[in-house]
Amino acid sequence: MSDLGELDRPGTPDSPGAWGDRSQQWLPNEKKPPATKPAAPLNAPTPTTPRRTAADPVKALMHRHQDLCTRAVNPLEIAAGLEAHGITDRTATRFRHRDVFSLAEEMFARATRDAEPSTHHKTTHAPRVRLDWAVLTLLPGLLATATVTALRLTEGRPRLAIAAAGILTVALALRAALSRGPLATPPHHHTSGTSVWTAWLLAYALLGDGLLQTALTGGPDALPTGTTADPWPLTPAPLLALAWSCVPAAWAAHLLATRAHRRLTTSRALDDFSTAVRPLILTTLALYLAALTTLLALTGVILGEPAPYARTLPLGALLLLARLLTTHGFTHAPAAVLMATAATEATATATVFAARLPGCEALAVPVQTLADTWGPASVPILTCTTAALALLFHASRTLTRASAHTPPEAHTPPEPRC
Known part of the structure; x- marks a missing residue:
């Protein structure tokens, strides 16, 4: 038998599998199909791919x-x-x-x-009238009246002691009246500068016009004796009326706080609140000036002197606006304006004395012109009116903010802007 015939002869395969190593060489070079995952059940939830979301x-x-x-x-x-x-x-x-x-x-x-119900507050209370601050606002006027009465009933050296004691007691009473109630300073706010300049302006209201008039005529030759006929006359009427005006000032400030709180709970936007509060500021100022005008008329009648409306009303408006700004936490502008006003009045008086130096006569020309035209009171009238208008403009921008009328605990320390 030929060799070719032996190749076709059936026999038992001697390889371990169906295909031997030689058989694998004849297979085509194909790639294996990728492995597939077993099919998921029909009722299995569809996996979702996580997405990145921006921070809230x-x-x-x-x-x-x-x-x-x-x-x-x-x-x-x-x-x-x-x-x-x-x-x-x-x-x-x-x-x-x-x-x-x-x-x-x-x-x-x-x-x-x-928030939990126990930690989130749902009610807020409007400012209420309290007996303590209502009584304290009466003390400056009562003590000032007692001091003026004692000065008119005494003569000689006792007058100086009475005046010193009266000034001290009125100052302490005024401090007590401004420590509570609607005119109180917020905690953690320093008002030492404001107090100093306020004291200067009140002292000028008592002594300034008489000193300026005496200085323009070559005096003074002696200290004031406390009478209106003195070459250096005192004017107690403005100081007495301003002392009694603590009462209407406190009630006007309380009215502003109460109405602003009501607007704070009913307004639906910051602009609505600002629009509603701006007339309240003007109303508060108008009510105070009306009460101060009445007090000036009464003190003028009691003391037998002309009521000094022109020089007292601007000063009263200035002090009220400064106090309203201070009680709402805005202490820088009132202190700066009061300091500028006091410095202007002091400079006006100082130029008159400086003009007595050789070659400095021109320094007194502006003040001399004002005094000759409108009187010595024109200096405090112009300075206080200008300062009051500046604070009124500032108050119309700051006190109309909702943040100025929120409770003090609602404000946290300033943080960087977002």
Whole structure:
């Protein structure tokens, strides 16, 4: 048998498998199909691919102002706190809100939802009239009246002791009246500078016009004796009326605080609150000036002197506006304006004495011209009126903010702007 025939002869395969090593060489070079996962059951949940989401900017802002959100009783209070920290409508757009109030509404809604009932306050109380501050506001007027009466009933050296004791007691009573009630200074605010310049202005109201008039005529030759007929006359009527004006000033400030609190709970936006409070500031000032005018008329009749309306009303308006700004936490502007007013009055008097030096006669020309035209009282009238208008403009911008009328505990220390 030929060799070819032997190849076709059937036989038992001697390889371990169906294909031997030589057989594998004849297979085509194909790639293996990729391994597939077993099919999932039809009722199995479809896996979702996790997506990256941007951080919540409102949540970060709430964490920064956590105390404010916890204590707030309405969205406007949060808006006031944000406004106090420098967040404006333009800044609110970074938190995807059109203005500060809409941002505050979301923050308030989240805080109300997340806070526990025991930790989130739902009520707030308007300022109330208390007997202690109502009585304390009467003390300056009573003591000033007693001092003026004692000075008119005595003569000689006892008058100096009575005047010194009266000034001291009235100053202490005034300090007590300004320590409580609607005219009280907020905690952690220093007003030492304001007190010093206020004392200077009151002293000028008592002594300044007489000193200036005496200086323009070559005096003074002696200290004042406390009578109106003295070459250096005293004018107690403005000081007496201003001492009694602590009462209407406190009630006017209380009226402003009460109405502003009511607007704070009913307004729906910061602009609405500002629009509603601005007339309240003007009304408060008008009521005080009306009461001060009445007091000046009464003191003029009692003392038998002409009522000094022109030089006392601007001073009263200046002191009231300075006090309102101070009680709401704005202490820098009142101190600066009062200091500038006192410095102007002191400079006007000093130039008259400096003009007596050789070659310095021109220094007294401005003051001499004012005194010859409108009298010595023109100096405090012009200075106090200008200062009062400046503080009125400043108050119309600061006291119309909601942050100026929120409770002190609602304000947290200033933080960097968002």
